[in-house]
Each structure stands twice: as C-alpha cells, then as structure tokens.
Amino acid sequence: MTDPLREPPVRGFHAVAPDRWQGRPAAVVELAYCNLRCPWCDARALVLAPGRLPAWSISQVKEGLFASPADTVVVTGGEPSMHRALPLLLLALKETGKQIILETNGTQPDMLRLLGARGLASHVVLSLKAPLDEESWERAAGVYVPVEIIRESLAALKESGLPFTLSCTVAPGILSKEDVLRLAREVREFGPLTLTGHRTDGVLDPDAAGLEAIGERELANLRKDVAAIFAGVDNYTE
Numbered sequence: 001m002t003d004p005l006r007e008p009p010v011r012g013f014h015a016v017a018p019d020r021w022q023g024r025p026a027a028v029v030e031l032a033y034c035n036l037r038c039p040w041c042d043a044r045a046l047v048l049a050p051g052r053l054p055a056w057s058i059s060q061v062k063e064g065l066f067a068s069p070a071d072t073v074v075v076t077g078g079e080p081s082m083h084r085a086l087p088l089l090l091l092a093l094k095e096t097g098k099q100i101i102l103e104t105n106g107t108q109p110d111m112l113r114l115l116g117a118r119g120l121a122s123h124v125v126l127s128l129k130a131p132l133d134e135e136s137w138e139r140a141a142g143v144y145v146p147v148e149i150i151r152e153s154l155a156a157l158k159e160s161g162l163p164f165t166l167s168c169t170v171a172p173g174i175l176s177k178e179d180v181l182r183l184a185r186e187v188r189e190f191g192p193l194t195l196t197g198h199r200t201d202g203v204l205d206p207d208a209a210g211l212e213a214i215g216e217r218e219l220a221n222l223r224k225d226v227a228a229i230f231a232g233v234d235n236y237t238e
Ligand code: SF4
Pocket: 034, 035, 036, 037, 038, 040, 041, 042, 043, 047, 077, 078, 079, 105
C-alpha cells in the first residue's frame, strides 16, 4: 500500500506504447482521478473507478522505465496535476534519464508554475476543452470551470519557459467548427494548437457514445483553418 501523500495514485503503466509522442513510441504513466467530467473522455476507469485498476508504486514505475527502450515517458490521467505529490513522482522519473511529457487539463496553474520553476517536465501538453468562456467550458468539461484558471495556466506556462503545446479534442455535439476557430483565435499568442478527433466507445457519458466522431477530411480541413489563424506565429507546427 503506497502513501498517497508521498506517491500520487499511479493506476496504469505501459513500458512502451506505439506512436504515443510525436509519432514515436513512449512509456506511459497513468494517474487516477480527475476534477473534470468531459462527456467524451475515454479514461472512464481511471476517472470513475480507479480502485478496480492495479496500483503501481514509484519504485515499480522506475524499474519499468529503466527496462523500457523508449526515451520518453508521458505522464497522463485522469488529471496528474491535481495530486500534491506529483513533483515527487516526476523527480523520480527524471532519475531514469527519460524525457518527461506531462498532459494536463490546465486547471492547476500553481502546480504548473512549480513544475516550471523546478524543471520537472520536458514538455507540457495542455488540453483545452472549449473556447474561453464558462458556458462553453461547462458543456465540454461536464462541470463548472472558472476560465480565469485556464488563462492563468496559459500565462504560467508561457512565463515558465517550459516547452508546451496546446491541444483540443473536437467532440461533435460539444464543439462546433466555429467554437474551435474562436478558441484558436483566443490562444493565438500561446500557439501551437493541435486538433484531435475523439473516440466514441467506452466514453464517460453514455449519451456521448452515440455521437459520430468527426470525419478525417473534416478534421483535416479544420486543421488547415486553424493553421491559417496561426500563420506568422513563430512556434506553430501543424
Ligand atoms: S478528458 Fe476530461 S474527464 Fe477525462 S481525464 Fe481528461 S480532463 Fe479528465
């Protein structure tokens, strides 16, 4: 039994997952629990029933990483940054020499500031759920989210000097094309913004499971429109 005050709840570890980081294999560490309830979320067990998943101690994860051929580890969830002990996990992962990618929903700006100040991540991926107004965020995140904290996280990442990427999952029935373009305009100074489609099976909200995912061609066209918004921004890559 691990001490939750010293070890965040790791409920998934994969020594190598194909195409997990920038088209290359990476190890993946999954942390339980989340403070949001995005209807289209495909991490149902991690968010709602982590007690049913096997627990990993930090030393077990480190051992697995030392044996992994991947040079990168992605720390994801659930929402990793909601755990006070996250820095202790990242410190331990750093000792393996792997590049550390942190995926977050951006609701914990203080934690991002701390990780930046201590250099505990190599890259942060901030998943933006909707344009920056509370009605849109509540629809996309399933709970009330004061958008000031998202703005604060964006500013904290920019000030930290940590490399970071913004991502957005285009969930039909939740985000329209106009919503995505408005978000791109709102975060233009923080770009790049990458778009992904969403899975429809095994998602958090059974009603969202019935929605048809955005088509490849539609997604490609939307990426082009987003690229046009970021034209001229130095760090934009599609
Ligand atoms: S998709 Fe939403 S609910 Fe699922 S883990 Fe990410 S932030 Fe939490």
